[in-house]
Amino acid sequence: MKLNLDLNVSHLTRIEGHGSIRVRVVEGEVREARWDVVESPRFFEAMLKGKGYRTAGILTARICGICSIGHCLASLRATEQAFGVTIPPTAASLRLLAKHGETLQSHWLHLFFLAAPDFLALPSVIPLLESRPELFHLARRLRGVANRLSDLIAGRSTHPVSLQPGGVAVIPSREKLLILGDELHRSLEDISAAVELFASFRIPDFIRETEYVSLKGEATYPWIGGRLLSSDGVEGAEEEYLRMTNEYVVPSNSSKWCRLSRPSFAVGALARFNNNFRLLHPEALQAAERLALSPPCHNPFMNNVAQLVECVQVTHEALRLLDELITDPQGEIMAPVTPRAGVGVGAVEVPRGILYHCYEYDAQGYILRADCVIPTTQNNANIHLDLSALARRYAVEGMSDEHLELLCSMLVRAYDPCLSCSVH
Amino acid sequence: MNYLGIEPVRPRVALFSFTGCEGCQLQLANHEESLAEFLAAIRIVRFREISSSEQGEYDIALVEGAITRNDEVERLLAIRAQTKVLVALGSCACYGGVNRLKNSLDPAVMNREVYGDLSQESLPTRSVGEVVTVDLEIPGCPVSKPEVERIIQHLIWGIPYSFPAYPVCLECKQSFTLCRFQQGELCLGPLTRGGCRAICPAGGLGCWGCRGPAADPNYPEFFAIARQQGFSEREINERLTFFGGLEVTP
Ligand code: SF4
Ligand code: SF4
Ligand code: SF4
Numbered sequence: 001m002k003l004n005l006d007l008n009v010s011h012l013t014r015i016e017g018h019g020s021i022r023v024r025v026v027e028g029e030v031r032e033a034r035w036d037v038v039e040s041p042r043f044f045e046a047m048l049k050g051k052g053y054r055t056a057g058i059l060t061a062r063i064c065g066i067c068s069i070g071h072c073l074a075s076l077r078a079t080e081q082a083f084g085v086t087i088p089p090t091a092a093s094l095r096l097l098a099k100h101g102e103t104l105q106s107h108w109l110h111l112f113f114l115a116a117p118d119f120l121a122l123p124s125v126i127p128l129l130e131s132r133p134e135l136f137h138l139a140r141r142l143r144g145v146a147n148r149l150s151d152l153i154a155g156r157s158t159h160p161v162s163l164q165p166g167g168v169a170v171i172p173s174r175e176k177l178l179i180l181g182d183e184l185h186r187s188l189e190d191i192s193a194a195v196e197l198f199a200s201f202r203i204p205d206f207i208r209e210t211e212y213v214s215l216k217g218e219a220t221y222p223w224i225g226g227r228l229l230s231s232d233g234v235e236g237a238e239e240e241y242l243r244m245t246n247e248y249v250v251p252s253n254s255s256k257w258c259r260l261s262r263p264s265f266a267v268g269a270l271a272r273f274n275n276n277f278r279l280l281h282p283e284a285l286q287a288a289e290r291l292a293l294s295p296p297c298h299n300p301f302m303n304n305v306a307q308l309v310e311c312v313q314v315t316h317e318a319l320r321l322l323d324e325l326i327t328d329p330q331g332e333i334m335a336p337v338t339p340r341a342g343v344g345v346g347a348v349e350v351p352r353g354i355l356y357h358c359y360e361y362d363a364q365g366y367i368l369r370a371d372c373v374i375p376t377t378q379n380n381a382n383i384h385l386d387l388s389a390l391a392r393r394y395a396v397e398g399m400s401d402e403h404l405e406l407l408c409s410m411l412v413r414a415y416d417p418c419l420s421c422s423v424h
Numbered sequence: 425m426n427y428l429g430i431e432p433v434r435p436r437v438a439l440f441s442f443t444g445c446e447g448c449q450l451q452l453a454n455h456e457e458s459l460a461e462f463l464a465a466i467r468i469v470r471f472r473e474i475s476s477s478e479q480g481e482y483d484i485a486l487v488e489g490a491i492t493r494n495d496e497v498e499r500l501l502a503i504r505a506q507t508k509v510l511v512a513l514g515s516c517a518c519y520g521g522v523n524r525l526k527n528s529l530d531p532a533v534m535n536r537e538v539y540g541d542l543s544q545e546s547l548p549t550r551s552v553g554e555v556v557t558v559d560l561e562i563p564g565c566p567v568s569k570p571e572v573e574r575i576i577q578h579l580i581w582g583i584p585y586s587f588p589a590y591p592v593c594l595e596c597k598q599s600f601t602l603c604r605f606q607q608g609e610l611c612l613g614p615l616t617r618g619g620c621r622a623i624c625p626a627g628g629l630g631c632w633g634c635r636g637p638a639a640d641p642n643y644p645e646f647f648a649i650a651r652q653q654g655f656s657e658r659e660i661n662e663r664l665t666f667f668g669g670l671e672v673t674p
Contacts, residue, residue: 013476016446040443040493041544046534047525055662058632062522065447065566113453113474124475126463136460144456155627157454158447158566162627169628249542420445 005395007405011038012412014114014124016066017419021408023387025395033388035380035412039419048359048370053079053165053339056359056367061159063372064421066109068159069102069150070350071421074357074372077225077346079165081238082361083339088332091167092224093321094153098163099223099348100318101149105157106351107269107307108146110416111194112139115304118410119201135197138190142311145180145187149318152180167334174326181322184315191312195287198308204301204407208389210382211262212271212296213244215349221279221313222272223349229275231296232261238347241356245373257381258373264381267353268415269306270297284313300386303414307351339365352376352416372424376417383415432580438470438482439513440503442489442496443523443549447566448514449473449488455569462573465580484509484579490516490523491550504556509579512552513572515565515634515667522565523549524668551668560585565634565667568620588618589639592631595622604630610655610663615641615670636669643671 005025011018018039024032044063048056057075061068073095080087087095112135113125122128128136147157152172154160162169172180215222216229228236228244236243247256259265273280273288277295280288288294291305341363347356353375360369390411394404439449453459453474469479485507491497504510515521526534527548535543552558562575578585588594592613596603604625605611611630613622617638624631650660664670 011472013472014474016473018441040496041538041546042443042492042523043526043529043534043538043546046529046537047522052659052662055666058629059522059525059666062445062447062565065445065450068445068447109450109453117476123477124471126468126475129460129463140456140459143454147454147456155629156623158450160627161624161629164629249540 005391005401005404007401007408009405009409012409014117015413015417015419016064016421017417017423019412019417019419021387021412023391023404023408025391028396030388030392030395033384033391035383035387037380037419037423039423041423042420044424045370045372048367051367053083053337053361053365053367057163057165060357060372063374063424064418065158066106066418067102067350067352067355067421069098069154069157069163070348070355071357072160072163073099073224074346074348074350074355076163076165077348078344078357078359079346079361080337080344081346082342082344082359083337083365084342085166085335085337087167087335090171090325090331091333091335093325094168094171094333095163096223097318097321098150098154098160100314100321101146101151101153101157103314103351104146104311105143105150107311108139108142110351111198111304111307112142114416115410115413116197118406118413138193142187142190142194145183149180149184152176164334166337167332169334171330171333177322177326181319181326184319184322188315191315194311195290195308198305199291203299203305204410205299206301206390206393206411207298208300208386209298210300211260211265212274213260213265213267213378214271214275214354215347217276217279219279221276221317225347228347228354230260230265231271231274234261239345241345241347241358241373245356245378247373247377256377258378259381264385265378266300266382266415267375267378268303269310269351270300270303271353272349273297273306273309280309281313281316283316284309287312300411301414303416307416339363350375352418352421353378374418374421374424376415376419376421379415379417383412383417386411432465434465434467435483435580436469436479436481437466437484437486438507439468439472439486440470440488440499441473442487442500442517442552443492444489444514444516444521446473446488448516448564451566451569452572455573458573462576466576482507484511486511486513487517487552488513490520491552491555492523492547493545494547497555500552500555509559510552510556512558512561514567515563515636515669517552518561518563519636519667519669520549520551521667525665563617563635563669564620571619590618591638591641592616592618592620592622592625592635594618595620596625599626601625604628605649605653608653610650610659612663612670614646615643632663632666633670634667637671641670
């Protein structure tokens with residue numbers, strides 16, 4: 001049994017942004033187990049006030065370099081809901097494709113660049129270039145096709161340009177869609193290799209019962225808009241996001257915290273999987289089985305695996321969408337947009353979980369009030385409580401300081417936190 | 425890799441991030457077709473976003489983000505003291521970027537709106553160059569990876585790099601992109617320095633000026649055209665102030 005431990009990881013590496021872990025065990029008792037976001041606050045909600053509706057999506061994309069497409073889409077949806085605009089179906093397909101590119105890009109970045117080094121006992125993915133070049137090139141190819149998908153549809157993978165109020169501004173030529181479809185199809189083999197790689201990793205076995213919140217899929221696995229669902233049985237409309245999040249400010253943190261039925265809840269790939277696994281593509285279900293992921297899963301480390309299952313899901317969805325766009329004659333891609341006074345909410349499942357933007361507009365289309373609730377904000381309290389339970393369990397089992405530090409770091413990384421997002 | 429039989433030195437490169445979205449750093453992990461060559465040409469000694477290894481000395485510091493807190497000022501001064509070359513990476517580092525928009529708000533009101541009674545430390549946004557001496561500024565929101573690769577090559581071989589002096593418009597013409605401005609959309613392309621291959625107009629969006637001014641931008645003519653097209657002062661100003669890199673008052 002381990003009696004004393006003093007763990008202090010300031011500016012944890014291989015996560016997006018700046019955060020710190022502190023765990024203190026005194027005489028076998030966990031005195032402190034904290035996860036603190038120390039990123040500089042950015043005040044986007046205040047900066048949005050007074051901005052025109054065409055600026056909102058472009059500005060909020062800059063909340064996050066990794067999920068800029070997700071922010072832009074949540075922003076556009078909030079604006080379109082406020083103005084009562086329905087975008088054309090072809091535009092909806094194109095937006096979903098751009099988002100799928102981002103989900104793949106972000107998940108592959110997390111899986112290979114941020115998470116895998118822990119399982120391979122490496123400081124980063126860079127040494128693989130020498131020691132296991134085939135793995136490095138596998139990661140490089142998978143991210144490459146993901147980025148090219150977003151580039152093609154959104155004009156740019158970071159800070160999209162073609163996603164605009166009313167729909168999308170341009171549609172790529174049929175030829176370009178065909179080339180990308182081929183490339184995506186060929187990537188299926190690489191995805192299988194990634195599944196086998198992760199199946200060979202030993203995922204820490206740690207369970208803490210958790211409430212999971214995500215969009216509720218009706219006929220398809222959910223990504224953009226729809227009803228909200230918690231695994232504890234709370235359900236709500238998109239506009240009722242405040243009831244699902246209950247944000248509050250905690251001292252010494254520039255990011256807020258959230259709660260629902262319990263002191264904390266979790267969002268992200270594992271939450272989406274737990275709440276919507278019935279809607280997964282057969283190939284994605286097969287990958288889940290291969291990776292020993294079955295619902296409901298309460299092991300936060302399995303979020304890595306859920307992301308991988310989603311990579312399979314998203315690739316198959318993208319292939320279908322591309323196929324439809326190629327075979328069907330393409331219709332309108334932009335609906336007319338006329339500003340009016342009102343409030344709108346946009347909920348979008350971004351890589352790290354459900355994201356909400358809510359804007360109140362004046363009659364001329366200028367923002368009076370803005371609110372953004374970020375996935376990492378929703379996960380913060382849960383990370384905190386997981387850390388505490390993890391420390392309690394392993395400290396008393398007598399685990400070495402280094403091993404416990406690694407496990408705590410891996411736990412935080414498993415959530416794939418995005419701290420520049422969380423201090424928007 | 426060598427050039428005319430000469431083995432280049434691999435400079436030690438460190439990446440640091442301040443207030444921003446980390447999108448510029450992300451570009452360095454992108455551009456997959458040349459990622460292996462890029463990583464072979466330099467030695468990355470610090471890149472917290474993707475690596476836990478931290479080795480001491482570095483020759484080139486790539487600094488992303490604006491400066492908005494005292495701890496950031498201290499970290500930046502320490503980096504300046506250690507590095508031979510300090511590069512401001514991206515519009516946040518070069519001009520303050522979108523973070524500069526908060527400078528026109530009342531700090532107390534803004535803080536209360538977002539954080540209630542538990543207010544957070546936040547200084548008015550400054551660019552990296554407003555705090556320390558900067559050797560090279562690479563603008564863009566985000567930076568263009570091919571351009572960063574070219575610049576790093578120039579640093580390795582000691583050849584000065586010059587940014588295009590021409591505006592974004594020229595690159596629209598080169599790629600036969602329909603002019604958004606002529607079609608009635610606001611576009612800062614005539615004022616803004618090229619080099620991004622006019623990626624926004626090509627994707628159906630007017631330019632927002634993320635790369636700062638071209639050589640001799642003709643502001644009076646731009647204002648005349650924008651007003652003639654019916655854009656209000658409010659719209660024009662919102663656009664011009666967006667990344668903090670252009671002149672604001674007509
Ligand atoms: S310049 Fe743009 S992409 Fe780069 S850090 Fe700032 S907001 Fe992000
Ligand atoms: S779209 Fe903008 S950048 Fe392109 S030519 Fe027209 S004004 Fe210039
Ligand atoms: S078109 Fe303008 S806003 Fe877009 S990348 Fe180029 S300079 Fe920046």
